[in-house]
Every structure is written in structure tokens, then in C-alpha cells.
Amino acid sequence: MIETRVGYTEWEDHRFCGRSVMNDLCGGLSFSALNVLGITGRSLSREEAELFDELCAGGSAPDARAWPLKLIRIVSAYGGFYSGVAATQLCMEGVGAIGPWLTEASAEAILDYEACCAAAGGDLEAGFWKLLEKRKRLRGWGVPLRPRDERYLSMERSVTKRGRHLLTHWSAMSALSGLLRTHKQIEPNVSAAFGAALLDLGFSPTQIAPLGCVAINHMFVAHAAESSRERYPEYQRLAEDDVAYAGPPPRVLPPEWKRAST
Secondary structure (H helix, E strand, O other): OOOOOOEEEEOOEEEEOOEEHHHHHOOOOOHHHHHHHHHHOOOOOHHHHHHHHHHHHHOOOOOOOOOOHHHHHHHHOOOOHHHHHHHHHHHOOOOOOOOOHHHHHHHHHHHHHHHHHHHOOOOHHHHHHHHHHHOOOOOOEOOOOOOOOHHHHHHHHHHHOOOHHHOHHHHHHHHHHHHHHHHHOOOEOHHHHHHHHHHHOOOOHHHHHHHHHHHHHHHHHHHHHHHHHHOOHHHHOOOHHHOOOOOOOOOOOOHHHHHHHO
């Protein structure tokens, strides 16, 4: 017997997360909201779904030179759409430099900051220094190669126009970002924005990471589809002039081994 809340098949209809596919889901949920339902078991309201869709769109950074999109294109160039997407998902499993897990880490940092402020009697700056004593590095802050993260700014607009910038977790993230800007010259990035917005939607940090995967998947499948279709030869074989071997020198076989091999 398999115990699952995901669903099951019936005659003439199917059930997904307790809802009728034919009567409840078809025409009732957007594709991204359907993913949210599958991951969290929660059905977003229309307004919440519209916000989540905007966050997903605003978080797009589809530059083919960026890792892991470059990895998708290399693997998919051998003709494998599925292998390209799978390879990229696997390389982001666990803690790494980038990827959806950063949204979970950012959400945890925001909650930690709120707890530190509460312990400091509501003093935001005292809470900031307490947080830095606790966390040597804050995931979700730091923008390489440019002054501001455009994806953060896009999400900020989506949140602000709905008045959600006044909610608890976005307010805490904004206060923390202001203090980091003042004292450390560090700007928030897309992970901080996504983490704060989804905390205010009622999701936990552990739910936010897989939701972050949903938010960036459209870029993965787009690059995998193009590269598997075009099969760029430069992705299939690196130019020999650009490759240098830095490993141990070739092994020298004893003469008797060479005779045996011939």
C-alpha cells in the first residue's frame, strides 16, 4: 500500500491533492499555482497566484553564459533535452554556490533577524549586529558584477504595488538590507526578495526552496529545448587549442607489458 496525499486515479476523473482534476483544477488554477499545490498542498487565491506568477517572471535571468544554464546547453547539445534538465537539477542538489536552496537560506536569515530584533527589544540595529554574530555569511545578499540585482527590483515592484511591502517579513528584509547597505556596502539579491515575499505568503523556508525551483524552471527548459534541437558542435567538443592538461604525466609501461599488449 502506498500512502500519499498527492492523488490517485478514479473512473472518469482523477484526484490531485484532494481536488478533482476535471471539476476543480481544469480552468481553476494557473500552471504555477498547480505546482504550488503539489509542493505545499495549498491552493493559492487568485491574487496570490498572480503575485507568484509575477515573481517567477521577474526572477528570470536567462543568459546562456551563466552557470548552470551553460551546463544545460552543453549536456543537451548531445541531443538530450531530458538529460540536460536532469543534469542541472542534480548539480544544484544540496548546498552550493547558487540555486533554489538560496531562497530557503535567505528566508531563514530573515526569520533569524526578526528573532534577533525581538531579543534586542525591537531595536533593528542591535538586532542586526546580533545576527552578524550568529551568521558569518548572509545568503541572499551580495550582487556580483553590477550595482543592483534587476530581479530584486522587479520583485520589489510587484510586492510594493500590492501594498505587501508593509508586511512583516518584507519589512524585516528591507530593514536588514538597509543596514547591510549602510555598514557593509552589500545589496540584496533575488533570493532575499523571493524568500521574503513567500514568507509573507505563509510558506516555510523548507517549502520555499522547491518553489524556487518552479520559479526558474522555464529558463531551464527553454535552453534545453534550443540546445537539444540545434546540437551546437562547439558545445559537443571543446577546441583543442583551448584545452590544457594539468594532471599527472603519462605512465611509462615496462617493456614486457608493451610486448604483452601487442
